[in-house]
Amino acid sequence: MRGFAMGMLARRFQAAGFRTKVFEYASLAHGADRSAERLGESLRQLSDGGGAVHLVGHSLGGLVALLATVDQSLPGRTICLGSPLLGSEAARRVAKFASWTMGESGDRLIAGLDHWRGPREVGVIAGRLPYGLAQVLGGFGDDNDGTVRVAETQLPGIQDHLVLPASHSGLVFSQDVANASVGFLRTGRFAFGSR
Incomplete structure (x- = not known):
């Protein structure tokens, strides 16, 4: 998705008192790792004034956020929304017949990460309404958001994990996701929902 898709979430963070900036990247042309390098540079510039710089990434954006901060001690927390942090079953299935659709990000989507070892507290929100790509690919046998399985979001080493009906x-676009995210950015824990 393009950066404008994060607009409603950004407005909800602003209403909660946060200043926001949407970071756009070309996942097909540049890939997750190269995009993470760009994000890391942007973070260093934003943090020059001191204070925390939080990150909220959706799907591949969560992986990009973690890659950008794994070796950085910049203050702030990171939230991943529906991110296939352990690798994506949907991406593995698509790669069998149309790997070109994932561009330079395909390998990272398939591989994911093995553990979170960075200094930031990371919170993950997974969805459990199975409407999306998975239906076209034959479905998943467990809880999922239609594209990413809940199990794929449960990266060892994260601070907190929440599953919501989305x-x-x-x-x-979910108000519950925005509320839970604001709570995590302020306290390092999700305040409600199922773990």
Whole structure:
């Protein structure tokens, strides 16, 4: 999705007192790792004034956020929304017949990460309304948001994990997701929902 898709979520963070900036990246042309390098540079510029710089990434954006901060001690917390942090079953299935659709990000989507070892507290919100790509790909046998399985979001080493009734795309429009995210950015824990 393009950066404008994060607009409603950004407005909800602003209403809660946060200043926001949407970071756009070209996932097909540049890939997750190169985009993470760009994000890391942007973070260093934003943090020059001191204070925390929080990150909220959706789907691949969560992986990009973690890659950008794994070796940085910049203050702030990170939230991943529907991010296939352990690798994506949907991406593995798509790669069998149309890997070109994932561009330079395909390998990272398939591989994911093995553990969070960075200094930031990371919170993950997964969805459990199974409407999306998975239906076209034959479905998943467990809880999912239609694109990412809940199990794929449970990266060892994260601070907190929450599952909410939202589809993959719906995560960025959900008021419950925004409320839970604000709570995590302020305290390092999600305040409600199922773990």
